[in-house]
Structure formats: structure tokens, C-alpha cells
Amino acid sequence: MELLYKIFIAPFQDMAAAPDFLMQVLWEGLVSGVLYALIALGFVLIFRSSRIFNFAQGIMVVFAALTLVGFHAMGIPAYVSVALTLVVMFGLAVGIERVVLRPLVGQPDIILFMATIGITLFLIGSGELIFGGENKRMITEELGIPTGAFEFNPFDGLLLLEQKDVTAVIGAVALVIGLLLFLNKTRMGRAIRALGDDSQAALSVGISQRTVWVMVWFIAGVIALVTGIVWGARAGVSFALEVIAYKALPVLMLGGLESITGAIVGGLMIGMMEKLFEIYWGQPLLGGGTESWFAFVLALLVLLFRPQGLFGEKIIERV
Numbered sequence: 001m002e003l004l005y006k007i008f009i010a011p012f013q014d015m016a017a018a019p020d021f022l023m024q025v026l027w028e029g030l031v032s033g034v035l036y037a038l039i040a041l042g043f044v045l046i047f048r049s050s051r052i053f054n055f056a057q058g059i060m061v062v063f064a065a066l067t068l069v070g071f072h073a074m075g076i077p078a079y080v081s082v083a084l085t086l087v088v089m090f091g092l093a094v095g096i097e098r099v100v101l102r103p104l105v106g107q108p109d110i111i112l113f114m115a116t117i118g119i120t121l122f123l124i125g126s127g128e129l130i131f132g133g134e135n136k137r138m139i140t141e142e143l144g145i146p147t148g149a150f151e152f153n154p155f156d157g158l159l160l161l162e163q164k165d166v167t168a169v170i171g172a173v174a175l176v177i178g179l180l181l182f183l184n185k186t187r188m189g190r191a192i193r194a195l196g197d198d199s200q201a202a203l204s205v206g207i208s209q210r211t212v213w214v215m216v217w218f219i220a221g222v223i224a225l226v227t228g229i230v231w232g233a234r235a236g237v238s239f240a241l242e243v244i245a246y247k248a249l250p251v252l253m254l255g256g257l258e259s260i261t262g263a264i265v266g267g268l269m270i271g272m273m274e275k276l277f278e279i280y281w282g283q284p285l286l287g288g289g290t291e292s293w294f295a296f297v298l299a300l301l302v303l304l305f306r307p308q309g310l311f312g313e314k315i316i317e318r319v
Contacts, residue, residue: 011280020157025279026272031165033271034172038227039248040255040263041179042220047257048196049216050101052112056119058245060221063123064089065228065237066131069139078142082225089221090214097213105209124239133239138232140164145233168230175226176264179219183260188215196258250299255311262311270295 015022042057067088071081100115140147146163153159183189188211194202195212203209231241251270255262274294282290302310 006285007281010284014280018157020153020155020159023154023159025275027159027161027165029272029275030268031168031271032275033268034169035227035230035244035267036247036251036271037264037267038172038175038223038230039245040251040267041176041260042223042227043248043252044258044260044263045192045216045223046220049192049212050112050195051109052101052116053109053257054220055113055116056123057220057224057248058242059120059123059127059239060089060092060224061228061231061245062237062239062241063092063127064221064225065138065232065241066127066136068225068229069136069232069237070131072139072142078139078144081139082143085225086222089225090218093214093217093221096217097210101213102210124242127239135236135238135240136232138229138237140233143229145229164230164233168233171226171230175223179223180260182219188212192216247295250295252309253299254302254309256309259309259311262309265311266309270298273298 039057039061042060043054046052046054046057064085068081068085071084072078076084096119100119101112104112104115145167148163150161150163150166151158152161181189183193191202191207192212192215194205195207195209199209228237228241231244235241247270248267251263251266254270255264255266274291277294278288278291282288282294
């Protein structure tokens with residue numbers, strides 16, 4: 001009976017007794033969820049347009065952040081460093097399309113997946129060679145990202161919102177809105193969607209697969225840079241950030257590999273639910289540390305009942 005009380009009653013009593021603390025936990029989970037969603041968006045965009053599961057998306061986050069910090073360390077102003085980093089990410093997209101993807105057109109999916117693992121190892125090796133392996137400080141102040149905090153007193157308690165987290169959420173929302181407008185309102189965006197929906201039909205009307213692939217990988221690079229800036233502002237910039245990118249995998253399983261909506265909703269769900277579980281169930285019952293595995297268990301449970309994810313389309317194969 002005591003165990004049942006701790007599982008089903010005590011956590012909700014704690015939430016009701018300290019609603020301000022509950023709001024703080026939800027806010028922290030929301031910030032993490034936004035960043036998970038951003039990383040997942042990079043996976044979704046590339047998979048929708050090319051059917052390639054880009055294992056390198058995580059290391060692209062690290063590589064973009066290290067490139068930005070590296071340019072600034074050379075004495076280049078912060079916003080010029082951002083522009084140069086975008087140029088590097090565009091060059092990386094062109095190089096990946098020409099050197100890796102173009103020769104493998106028509107190969108089985110597993111070959112393309114293995115190619116992205118090769119890209120990952122290349123970026124890790126080149127990144128360590130150029131930038132070194134030590135942790136670096138993100139140029140938060142130089143980019144105009146505030147480092148203070150907002151304090152509120154709801155329910156006669158204290159709610160603390162760090163300004164860099166508020167900026168991250170606002171920036172992520174703006175990025176997602178801009179991405180959706182690009183995909184739905186521009187010619188290139190419609191070409192990306194068309195190639196993902198029916199590649200043969202898209203190619204037959206003159207859409208360039210090579211151009212679309214470069215553009216999609218560049219957009220994934222832009223998303224990686226934004227994510228790297230935000231995560232770097234919270235935890236510094238090093239190859240340890242790659243581990244955080246693995247949290248995008250359960251987001252994809254939960255939301256569906258082809259759904260932008262699924263990436264956003266799945267990221268927010270996992271970010272807030274893992275934080276709630278850690279605070280109200282994990283620490284009292286399991287001694288903590290549940291954030292490292294909760295998302296994967298949740299995604300597994302969803303896959304048992306809906307293999308395509310919450311927002312993925314059910315695939316029916318006729319023989």
C-alpha cells in the first residue's frame with residue numbers, strides 16, 4: 001500500500017502543495033523540449049526529402065557551434081562569425097551532396113544510413129583536429145543573448161526564468177514559423193515537399209534532386225547552428241553535446257519520422273514529461289537519474305501500440 005501511495009497519490013499531492021515549483025519544473029522541461037524538437041526537425045527534413053536517416057545531425061550541432069566559437073576566437077565579430085558559419089554549413093551541404101550522396105543514388109537505404117555514420121566520424125575527426133577537444137564558452141553576450149533572469153511570484157512562491165532560456169524559446173518558435181512559411185509559401189519549399197511526397201513525379205516535372213538535397217542539408221545545418229548556440233549557452237561547447245542529440249531519437253519515434261508537427265509536439269512532450277517524472281517519481285522512488293532513459297522507455301511504449309508514431313502515417317504495403 002505504501003508503494004502504491006508513493007506512485008499514485010504522493011506526487012500529485014506534492015504538485016498541489018507547491019504549484020510554483022511545479023511551474024518551474026514544467027518551464028525547465030519546456031526549454032529542453034524545444035531543443036529536442038529543433039534537433040528532431042533536422043532529422044525529419046532530411047528524411048522527408050531523401051529517405052535518408054541522417055545519423056550525423058547530432059554532430060552537426062557540435063560542429064556548427066565549434067565553428068562559430070572558432071571564428072570568434074580569431075578576432076572576428078560575433079555576427080560576422082555567424083554569417084561565416086552559415087557559409088561553412090552551406091559548403092558542408094554541397095560537399096555532402098556531391099561527394100557522398102550523389103554517387104549513392106539508388107543504393108539501398110542501409111548504405112545511405114552507413115554513409116551518414118561516415119559523415120559523423122569525419123566531422124568528429126576534423127572538428128577535434130581543428131578546434132581541439134576541450135570545452136569552450138559560447139559567445140552568449142557577444143551575440144546579444146541576455147544572461148539575467150526574470151523573477152515572478154505566482155502562488156506566493158518564486159518562479160525563475162533565465163533570460164537566455166526565454167530567448168531560446170522565442171528564437172525556436174520564430175525558426176519553426178519561418179521554416180513552415182518557407183516550406184509552404186516558397187517555390188523551393190514546395191519542391192522539397194513534392195520530392196518527399198513522390199520523388200518520381202517530382203523529378204518528372206523538372207525538380208532538381210541535387211538542388212533540393214543541398215538546400216535541405218543546409219537548412220539542417222542552420223537548425224544545427226541555432227541548437228548549438230542555445231545548448232552551448234547552457235552547457236558550453238564540446239563534443240559532449242552530441243549525447244544530447246540522441247534525445248531526438250525517441251522524439252522521432254514518438255512523433256513519427258516524416259512529421260514536422262510530430263517533431264515539435266514529441267519534443268515538447270518528452271522534455272516536460274521526463275522532467276516531471278524525474279522530480280516527482282524518479283528521485284523519491286528510484287534515486288534519480290531517470291532523465292537518461294525515460295524518453296526511450298516512453299517512445300518504446302508508444303511504438304508497441306502505434307509503430308508509426310503518434311503523427312506518422314500508417315504504411316500499407318500491397319503484395
